[in-house]
Amino acid sequence: SQQGEEDPQALSIQEGENATMNCSYKTSINNLQWYRQNSGRGLVHLILIRSNEREKHSGRLRVTLDTSKKSSSLLITASRAADTASYFCATDAGVYGGSQGNLIFGKGTKLSVKP
Amino acid sequence: EAGVTQSPTHLIKTRGQQATLRCSPISGHTSVYWYQQALGLGLQFLLWYDEGEERNRGNFPPRFSGRQFPNYSSELNVNALELEDSALYLCASSAGTSAFFGQGTRLTVV
Numbered sequence: 001s002q003q004g005e006e007d008p009q010a011l012s013i014q015e016g017e018n019a020t021m022n023c024s025y026k027t028s029i030n031n032l033q034w035y036r037q038n039s040g041r042g043l044v045h046l047i048l049i050r051s052n053e054r055e056k057h058s059g060r061l062r063v064t065l066d067t068s069k070k071s072s073s074l075l076i077t078a079s080r081a082a083d084t085a086s087y088f089c090a091t092d093a094g095v096y097g098g099s100q101g102n103l104i105f106g107k108g109t110k111l112s113v114k115p
Numbered sequence: 116e117a118g119v120t121q122s123p124t125h126l127i128k129t130r131g132q133q134a135t136l137r138c139s140p141i142s143g144h145t146s147v148y149w150y151q152q153a154l155g156l157g158l159q160f161l162l163w164y165d166e167g168e169e170r171n172r173g174n175f176p177p178r179f180s181g182r183q184f185p186n187y188s189s190e191l192n193v194n195a196l197e198l199e200d201s202a203l204y205l206c207a208s209s210a211g212t213s214a215f216f217g218q219g220t221r222l223t224v225v
Contacts, residue, residue, distance in 0.1 A: 031212060040152075040203055042119075042216035088157065092212075102148050102171050103207075103214055107157035 006089055006106040014114050019076040021109040023089030024069075030092050032065055033103065034074050037086045046074075046087075081115045117141070119208050119217035127223045128196050136191040136220045140208030146170075147189040148214060149181060153202040161204075164189055196224045 006023050013019055025032070031050045035043040049056045049065045049072065056063045062075040076083055090103040120139045128134050140147050149161040160173040164183035178194040187208075193200055201224045207214040 033213060035216075040219075042205060042218040043158075043207075043214075045213045045215065048213055090214075102160050102163040102173075104160060105150070105158040 006109045008109060010110045012112040012114065013079060015079060015081055017079055019079050019111055021074045021087050023072045023106055025091050026070065032072050033090045034063060035088045035090060037088065043088065079113045081113050084111060084113045086110045119206060119215050121206050121217035121220050123220060125221050127225060130196055130198060130224055132196050134193045134196060134222055136204050137188065138206030138217060139188045141215055144208035144210045145187055146209045147183055147187065148207045149191050150205045151202045152205060158205065198224050200224050
């Protein structure tokens with residue numbers, strides 16, 4: 001079953017605009033991660049935010065986490081056509097004997113950045 | 116350093132046949148995860164192997180099985196293929212928190 005649910009399902013913006021994607025999850029987590037997928041190929045890890053963090057930055061990416069609302073957002077600033085991809089949030093399924101456990105992914109947001 | 120590699124890239128099988136998909140993790144990673152991504156859908160967790168043992172399994176029938184070898188590479192086997200098994204199968208490896216994905220095997224069942 002899905003743990004994370006992203007919204008919107010699809011987002012279309014112009015180059016230079018900011019893109020905001022949201023993710024909600026159901027159970028308590030150790031961390032939340034965002035991944036990117038180009039054209040149905042492998043996923044690329046973008047950023048990880050731990051449950052005791054509220055905000056994290058990486059280049060043009062900004063992630064926030066609100067554990068009280070069980071939600072996270074990914075902001076891509078000054079978007080480029082090359083940012084066109086699907087973006088997924090993922091939460092850990094729990095800790096198994098010290099191991100990370102498998103990640104549970106949402107259905108993703110399909111971002112289209114028009115030049 | 117080589118990333119996660121999956122083979123084959125594409126696989127076409129007939130309904131009822133068996134498919135075997137392979138994954139080589141990043142050197143030093145002991146955990147391997149398998150996911151199914153049907154067209155237009157999110158990733159569904161299939162299996163997690165760590166140190167040669169199956170650690171967790173997603174909500175899939177027993178005809179989806181796999182194993183992890185002593186060198187930490189892994190195989191996913193799908194028996195009695197059904198049309199609905201057509202999907203992109205992604206393998207990921209991890210040494211901690213973040214997962215590193217291969218490019219996937221696109222399985223088509225006809």
